[in-house]
Amino acid sequence: MGPSRRRNERLRALLGEARWTQAALARTVNALAAEIDVELHYDRTAVAHWLSGTRPAPPVPDLIAEAFTRRLGRAVPPAATGLAADPGGAWGDRLRGFRMPVGARLSELCSLESDPARRAGARLLPYREAELVQSTRSAMTGPQTAGGAEEGPGVVRLAVQFFSASFDAHGGQGARSSLAAYLTDDIAPLLREPGDRTPGRGLLVEASRLTFLLARMHQDAAVHGLAQQHFTTALQLADASGDTTARAVVLRGLSAQGLALGHRKNALRAAEVAAASPGASGGPARAFLLSQLAVAQAACGWHRSARVSLTRAETALAAGAGDGTGPFATYAPGSLEFQRSQVLRYTGDLPAARTALANSLARRPAADHRGMALSHAQLGEILVGLGHVEEACASWNSFLDYFAVLRSATADQAALRMRQLLTPFRNVPAAHAVLRRIRTSTPPDGRP
Known part of the structure; x- marks a missing residue:
């Protein structure tokens, strides 16, 4: 040639x-x-x-x-x-998956975890900003009447609780393959039954919740492109169920992911559409949606609006305990306090953010190892920014206690930021001890 x-x-x-x-x-x-x-x-x-x-x-x-x-x-x-x-190869196949029926799409995506060759390529799928925009538009044009779902099968609801608890306790790199296998082998076939039978609305909601959890696990493992694909699939399942609250929860997850990756304007739009859902008019679900709206507004410089949204979230959480139990029917006050700290960091009020994180730590469930770790890590970052190096080291020591039992890229990134922030203070005895501890401690999966 x-x-x-x-x-x-x-x-x-x-x-x-x-x-x-x-x-x-x-x-x-x-x-x-x-x-x-x-x-x-x-x-x-x-x-x-x-x-x-x-x-x-x-x-x-x-x-x-x-x-x-x-x-x-x-x-x-x-x-x-x-x-x-090879335009028609594996990457083209992944993109054509958007046109699959939702059951087939779920099976296709989840089966990647059991195929090492395809999994390696899929984990390198880019994050697509246009897909966040499209997901937001599809949620805006879908049915806007409040629709509740019938209760899903008991065994599936138990699976939602189990995998949610596993994520909180061990991070997103733990039970991800097990959840993908469960969705592939047990849930996807129920969504693709032949004949005139269609999946019950309750099953579709629980399938959306499980897929949402798998998306969050991939996000926590820093596999953002594949996480986005699972969020999109969860949104399709929620749409099929007619449950507007389930759809809003997924859109909230897409907003949080986009915001974490720096796509502030589109993340804010997704949070706005999620918070406007007619299905979550009060209680924990409403607080969950409004707290993300507050963070996105603060990130975009809308500080006054962010404070209003936080107040509305507090009011919604205080209004009632929701209509059930489990991870999608409750919202922990400690999680709301964590979101408050994020808002306050964006507004530059570090002392108030410090107080909010302390409140978050005091109100988190003991089994929420991931939440405790990330809260301690952010508190350490705030404290060192305020010049309180020894207090920051105490918080980072607590972070390392939880870090040792986590498999989470988000926690790994927090550990990296800790090293970077503490290195200028390495001659301070407390900082030297923390830096030495992170160098000499090796978690079970071999992370440094």
């Missing part, structure tokens, strides 16, 4: 349309890789190689396509970049 045929004119045309330099594209691809916990260090020379005909390994073509999609405001598939070696 001659040099003229090797040149990637598709990529060159996209660079021109985006008005990007080669260095700008490289920086954007590195940033998108960081969203899915992949470390890349491309510069302009790498882009020059792509333009000359070199094809990078997956997931880089998908990351490049996502970069142009965000920049140009239109869908740019990997094939359009001239970098996808």
